[in-house]
Amino acid sequence: MNKGSRAFATALVSTMLAVTALAGCGSSNDKEHSANSNAAANGAAANGNAGANGNAGANDNAAANDAAANDAGASGTTDAAKLSGKVVFWSMWSNTEPQAKVIDEAVADFEAANPDVDVEVKYNGRDINKLIKPALESGETIDVFEQDPGSALSNLKDHVLKLDDLLAQQGIGSDGKTVKDSIIPSLLGWVKSLAVPAGLDEGYYAIPQQPYAVLFFYNKALFQKVGITAVPATWEEFLADCELLKQAGIEPITFDDAYRDLFIGGYFGSAMGSDWTDGLVKDTTGELWKDPIVSQFANDMKLLEEKGYFSKKIAGNKYPAGQQDLALGKTAMYLNGTWLPNEIAATAGPDFQWGSFQFPDVSNGNGKGGRQGLSFGAQGLLINKNSKNVPAAFELLKYLVGKKAQEGMASQAVAIPATVDSTWPAPLEEAKVAFQNAKSNMPWGFGIDNGGDFSTGTVIPVFMELATGKLAPDAYVTKMAAEAKKFYAGK
């Protein structure tokens, strides 16, 4: 080794040490305020306007890792030809679904490039949610598997491999970008934010894919018919649009029993943010329910009910009855995840004009809600900590989140591609706006489900009494405050 390269190595090592130290500081700060979900904010901000809050450090970090990997030729980065053995991949799709076809193609590409590796794909369908844990615990050979990162990190934290090294490697078909840079930053930020609350070291344990967001989906043809040209941005505009629809004899809003939580959470999340909503359902004194915003919520829900903006059937809608009403053109709007257009494609038909918008801004909030917060998430690709063939599993994973596979998901399965600069499926074109607005992630239900038994046993059923006109707004506030106090009395 000559002098020059030794100096370079020294510089590199010291840079890395410095960066690690910085990252260390960052993480301890993060821990303080990421008790809930805001850690994603950092990732999301990296979207375009960097330098907002210490993102420069994060970028440096990635760059340094990258350099280190290239320089040292570490961990089988590119020498794909050397890979051999077997890789077992457990998928969350069943082999009749369009996603499986895309995966098959990606696996074929991988095998063509790595002829010595034998890939075995097991299409479990959603049964994987029940099977994966016992399978991993009994030591079954699984190298790569698909799970929702949120539940995977809380249920399977002893089985997941930290993927930070992988992210620094070069992606497949990504024009020289690292895997990290080829994936939508807000998604990566979100995945990262899950690690510490789940009790893991800070880092990335899943590669996000199949991203979704919770949005209002609407029937564009019906909106146009009654003369609505722009999607509602505020609650007042939302009410005005409901009125137009109602007068034309169209039911404005519906939802199913499975998604009742979204409507409550959507309102509070929009007004106050998900941390406040989380605090609301966990408030042991019940006092928080006496906040004016709760009363405003109750009155607004009463208005929706009285004016007939809610479908009369929300009381009894059993999933998927309500979303069928949307597909059949009886109802105009439905609050749901971005999987909806694909899920009801068979009833809606190819000519259905999909539109979507974020939960409108609710006034008198605390400024922490609004459209900068989005309830989004993704499925994830994870690697088994005990995998015997990590390098090949890494490589396969890169094909699965590569640009070609992700664009295949978009064109064949109406899924949002996880890669940046990829074309989105037409029914979800408007959803892109929401992802661009998103600065922070709100959990599923915007925090309203975080109360566990209190949420399912009290918050949702009492909301239904309100939404069906059986409970007056004042009575709602009193009842919720009393119920919360009662529920938490023994804790």
Place this chain on the structure above:
Amino acid sequence: MKMNKSIIALFLLPAVLIYLVIFLYPTLRTLAMSFYDIPSLSSQFAEWHYVGLLNYKDLMHSPYFVSSMKNVLGIWAIGGVLIFAFAFLYAVILASKVRGTHFWRSVIFLPNTVSAVVLSVVWLQYIFNSSYGLLTTVFRRLGLTALADIQWTDNEHIYFSMIIAFSFGSIGYFMLILNAGINRIPGDYYEAATLEGASQRVKFFAITLPLLRDVFRTTLVLWTITAFNFFVWSATFGLDDPHTVTPAFYMYQKVFGRGNNVYVEDAFNVGSGASVGILITLATLIASALISRLFPKDRLEY
């Protein structure tokens, strides 16, 4: 022939061993688990955290669990009356040798052969649905708009809708047992009664019912066990609605989680699920004991 005691023990050994391994051990382990806070079903013992009776205390404080207990008692009582009323009726009709006994018996039993999940989808989406369901359509045809407008699956009705749907599927099973019991009663009694001029009603109350006591007692115990472990219908009908949740489904939620995320504090507590399991077992034992007390077992020989 007098058997050596050790031979008896030897022959009993396999059965006793199997019983101990597959029944007693899990029960005792569940009992132990119910005193711990356990983060996941397969957690090592080192991860268990002893909490004493806290799991039980929390259950008693949770209005969600308390309503699940009320629900299950209601299912036992209301469903029991519905099921046994119809099961007895059909069993007696079938035993009276109507034309096509075998056919009718098969028809009544048929719902039992269909998976509970399928049956509940049929009830939810094709019978109770408020836009094109069977009930709505029929009532609308008849001009009974008030009845047609009822939302059969809203908060007020879903509980009874669930019991009706479940009972519909269960009548056949109990009918079959009762019918077999009635067929076992010797025909001489009925002949003698007929000669004495007894009516169908008298024959039912004076001969069938008393002689069927043992069979009825067994079916009642079976029904109690079924009702206390009421699970699938609760899961499919209400998701996790407190109006339809039952202890067995609550136990499932605690042990396997409920679409959990990392921010829900009590997403998982296997220990709490184990406490529910223990409570269900105790309730079943107590109910069986009460039933034995109410219907003493005196062998009727005929």
